[in-house]
Amino acid sequence: xxxxxxxxxxxxxxxxALDHEPFxxxxxxxxxxxxxxxxxxRLAVDRGLAREPALHDALDRIRRRGALPIAGFxxxxxxxxxxxxxxxxxxxxxxIRDWPExxxxxxxxxxxxxxDPGLQLRDWLGDWRRRNFSAEGEGDGDGALARVxxxxxxxxxxxxxxxxxxxxxxxxxxxxxxxxxxMTTCVIGKIGSVTLRPLSAEAAAEYWSxxxxxxxxxxxxxxxxxxxxxxxxLRSGGQPGVSIDSLSAGKARLAYDGQAGDFGKxxxxxxxxxxxxxxxxxxxxxxxGRFAVxxxxxxxPLNAHMEAGDA
Numbered sequence: 001x002x003x004x005x006x007x008x009x010x011x012x013x014x015x016x017a018l019d020h021e022p023f024x025x026x027x028x029x030x031x032x033x034x035x036x037x038x039x040x041x042r043l044a045v046d047r048g049l050a051r052e053p054a055l056h057d058a059l060d061r062i063r064r065r066g067a068l069p070i071a072g073f074x075x076x077x078x079x080x081x082x083x084x085x086x087x088x089x090x091x092x093x094x095x096i097r098d099w100p101e102x103x104x105x106x107x108x109x110x111x112x113x114x115x116d117p118g119l120q121l122r123d124w125l126g127d128w129r130r131r132n133f134s135a136e137g138e139g140d141g142d143g144a145l146a147r148v149x150x151x152x153x154x155x156x157x158x159x160x161x162x163x164x165x166x167x168x169x170x171x172x173x174x175x176x177x178x179x180x181x182x183m184t185t186c187v188i189g190k191i192g193s194v195t196l197r198p199l200s201a202e203a204a205a206e207y208w209s210x211x212x213x214x215x216x217x218x219x220x221x222x223x224x225x226x227x228x229x230x231x232x233x234l235r236s237g238g239q240p241g242v243s244i245d246s247l248s249a250g251k252a253r254l255a256y257d258g259q260a261g262d263f264g265k266x267x268x269x270x271x272x273x274x275x276x277x278x279x280x281x282x283x284x285x286x287x288x289g290r291f292a293v294x295x296x297x298x299x300x301p302l303n304a305h306m307e308a309g310d311a
Contacts, residue, residue, distance in 0.1 A: 001222040002274045010273030024069060025077055033062055034081055034190070035152035041089060042150055046102075051089055055082065084190040091193055092150060095186050099129035099146045108175045110208060119212060125176055145183040147176070155189035163302060164227035166194060170302045171211065177204035196305065203301075210297050222278035223294055224285045228268040229256035230295040234303045240292045244283075252291075253282040 002008045025033065037058050044054035059078060068074040106128055110121035127147045153165050166187065173185040173196045182198030217223060232255035238248030258267025269275050269282075279285040286292075 005219050038152050091188050095148045101130040103128035109179045111179050148186045151189040154191035156192035163231045174204050174207050207301050224291040225294050226268050230299045240296050244286055256282040
């Protein structure tokens, strides 16, 4: 709402930070550099080349442009950047072995006729693969479709899948089913991998219609939605109609507001200036009852899909 509708960005720019010699990387900087390294290595692997030279070339480029700490401070940072790569690409190789045939990007489109003809989906999705057809018509060579995706994020934290990081993959997964055959999405993260299983055409269309409803309402008003709080609410049994004094609401409050003290938990609202502006605390987020309703409509389908797959 703030960024797309009002063209407002709350993220501050600190000019002093741009002229400062780092001795370590913050979480965002580390994510950005690891993302760059992962992209370079994936390009090599997909071309059938060794990934290690691509990794070292990418590190050299990063070092030359001054993105790493100086002198002896650089090596521990490099070690941390490189540490997850072996396991990540081991899992990626297994996935592309299971889905060996590379396919061209595909058009995804929304076939549903709506009152607003301007609200239609037409886009491209890449990273498609297919199992090879088996000559005997048996086994894994069934010609099934999948997208195999690499994530530069850790999909597991505190022994729990971070469902909030999977929402964008889930939306693409649903979109891929709107005018195409059933398919699988494999998401391989720095820590953890997730498989989104095929959906029925009816389930995909129903969810997509709900998503467009949320999009339209979200252009009129900042929806009381917060993904970390929403999934905390669902994991503890939250559903529309429960009280703010319930266990599920308490879990959502902790995720949203955080916990005070030196070793307290940082709440979701602290990291999102748009949420902080519209809903400064959980009481404000909960106040009109829409938090529970939209969580149930938008987050519960992904939560149920993952729980059905024991993820």
